Amino acid sequence: MTKNKKIASFMVLSFALLFFVKKEEQNHNVKNRPANALLQTAKITGESKFIDKNRRPLDRIPASTSYVNTPSATWEKQLKTSLAAQGGSSLKDIKIKKEKSLVWMRDENPLHVESVVVTLTNKQDVEASFRALVDSQTGKVLESWDQSVFDPANVRGSFRIKLDPRYTN
Amino acid sequence: MIVVRQWMTNYFKATAASNMVALLISLITLASCNPTEITPSGQRSSGVYAGDFVNKAYIYRESPAIVHGLNYGPRVDMKGTLDKALPEFITDKTLLKGDCSVLFLGVDSTIEDCIHSFASKTASQQLLPKKSDGTWIFPTNSSEFYQVNGLYHVQHGVNTFFDKLKFAYDTLHSNPIFMWKTKSTPKYLDDTGMFWFQAIAPTNDNYFRNSFLSSYALCNLELNASFSPAGPELCFGNWAKHPSFFMVQDPSIVYHELGHALIAVMMNFRNGTPGSLTPDYHPLRSNLGGYGFDEAGSIGEGVADYYSFVMNQRTHFAEWGLGKSMNASRPISEDDSLHISGVDTTSEGRLSYPQYLLYDPNDPNIPFEDVHYAGQIISHYLVALTKELQTQCSLPTEDMHDISTSYVMMLLAETFSEMGDLKSVGVDTIWGGANDPLSFLDRFNNLDENASFVWAHVVNPPTYRKFSQIMAKNIYKYVTSGLCTSFTQDESEKLLDDYGLLLFKTYNNDGSSTKNKYAQYNSFGTVNINPTPVAPTAVHENNRRKSVLVSKQLLTLAEPNSETDTATYYIIDDQANMSGILEGLLFKGFPMNPSTGIASLEYNNSNIRISPGEIVAVIPNLKNSSNSTMAGIQLLATDWDHVDVTDTTGLNGNFKPCVVDDVTTVAQGAEAGETCTSTMTSYKRHVKTAGAFATEAAAPVCLVQIEDGEVTRWVSQNEFRKKQGLALQDKDCLGFAGTAATEDFTFNPHECLVRALPGANEASFSKIDAQKSYVETMRNGNPEHTFDVGNAIIFEVNKWIPPGTKFRCRLRAKFSNCSDCFSDAADSTNDEYIDSEYNGAKPFKVINFEFDVND
């Protein structure tokens, strides 16, 4: 490809992309859903922001925005239930603090998500925290990051998996 | 066990550091040393200070173990440790907090109140106010005293970092010799505020609960200290048995924890870009390390130990905080007398990889897989590099430490900002502006902005290989070809090789994009399509003496062996162990979205087999059939492009597995040839998009066997669950969170029956000795052996699976000293695989983990 050709195709692509992006924004709230669901979506979407327009793949068709999930008021409860299930009897407290609502492209589906900080307190009153992107409809954690780093003096003392004696002769 | 603890007697060698300590001891007032417990003063100190003491306090510069010697304590009175000769400036604010100020090309960027110092975490925590006499001099050993000292040391560490960052920034962006080089530390750092934990624009400030770093001097942590990026906060614990003992009494621990925070800052330098109105931030952030042992976490510990050396010039870490309490202090250089004999600063004696990966100098006879001990290889390398630069670069003696550590911190800033880049564009304009991803089509770091988090942390995360390769590239680019030409490519490679870290064949500096190796950026930062890609700079092979590379073909699952008492894999399905694992993972920040009603621990029957409904941990026992150690093995159970989607209707997404080895054959329903070659350039799991399955996607690792009359085939779990008289609905599948009225857009029916749980879908293994399996290497005959949580992959098993159903999970393995994981054998330039090729099999050895599900 010559340089001129490259620039030309580049510009065409950029315009095409800009067009799609614009269109997507217009279509954002148009959904094939019952009226009450639409209302709810519209309300929550008001706070949401396409976090980064350029985060969308070039080949995705704008119509797919109508398939994004429906934010539900119960995401936080669902998240807490799921964390409590995994935490078992070890936890004293689970705090979820929502920081922001946004739209996150996952597997080419634009999803309404909540960005949250989770703070856990265990039975020994030790705190640990992390951040998570949570599906606004199901409460599923899509990604977690910013985990605590611990530096115990007794490095050999943390939880380890015992070798089952049935595996030894 | 006999450990000659020479350091107990002759730790204080006549070094510059010990001279400094001696001087310090002579300076301090040796007040009475009655150990006292901590008490909030509840009153103002009775002494009247003012004048020269305004905004100041007496501080301890070093821990009691350094000031009084290693036999002192653990009961302590800090009066004897204080430097009474020279009060230090704390803050001129009325409350106990400080600013972050950095000069970029002479322009001051200040984030006010960027550090807050507290005692312990409480709902009603308040910042300590300054005394009415204008000083911060509180009674020694009081809570206030530790808060003041906490701020002093954190602020001191932060100021030093900003001095180093100023050097890096000014050098990279104004030194004419670097004009025509692309840099990773962005010029727009001051526009985005990413030199600290702050996003500048309030509307974008979704990162941090606070834009300041909180330091808790008296945290509720038993013999422990921590850094939590989500705060962000530093926590310094105590020792219940000795109420006068605190981690914060050891400044090297403060610098280590701060080191973790600074790594978190550097890794995210590129994750904010200036926008037309407000800056734009990637919604996620990068960090080092996972839930158990891994090389990324080990790099973090090594660099954090190195930061303690940057701050105090001493090559030993935490004599008080870790040494006095648990005999667990760590050396940072080979000439430390704690080391076993044979470790020294000669080429042969360096703390080399992978030999010393499990080396605990305090307990050298019992190897232990732990990020802190493994990290010693990195800390020792960085100290050795610093000292090499001091001697090779003719630095003025009085500023030698300062300048050499500035060089190394600049290299680290460049390395971490590249490894942690989530925006993925990777290249700025020659004027230092951010390229607009809307018009700039190529990506150069971590695949692309949608998948970057997964690439940078799971699929292709920081390893000893990746870290040393990018460090070496930056040394070559900025030191050898710039700041210090006498530190040649050979010298740099030899030093890396002394540490066994010359694990790469090229510097991977050819600038290929993540999706197209022909799209390459040049030194101007412009991208060209080169029909013959520019080749990367090759390593001088004759410098590779200690660093041994091994073929991935020699990595397999071990055969069961009664002689060595080892199995092919270890299944943990008892409730006690499993709940411990799951709870531990959550506490470490890895939530796994367990399915509800389809699998749970109540089905776990502890028969060390995989049964319907269970949640099980699997520790595959990998075997190394080569004559050299394999190290840094990573085993992935994440979705990858190993199938050809044959259903073109988009309804079911049924697929045929591709032939990727001689295990799954055409006769078993697999597909061979071109149609099955991975060409995916982005990462998309096999879930519905716009109501339909795509014809190209990354599939879950586990295939299921289906019987069609006489023929058995390996197929998608979605195909299986709809046939075989099962007719499982979505709600009967693992991971489904929809309802009758709502879809679950992340639901993947191709893992309806068995799935690796998110958050626990990879395993790490420090090393496997020659001709041994992993368990043989680690266990060493010990019947009481325990595994690190990081060795396990966790699977959920659907309770509706018919007994006898067979599964084959195609896991992917690579390792750090692999000779054929990173480039194609047919490519004479050893050009590395680009990020999109990590969608497929090329960089990996496929490990087939097979099992039947039975009660």
Ligand SMILES: [Zn+2]
């Ligand atoms: Zn650490």
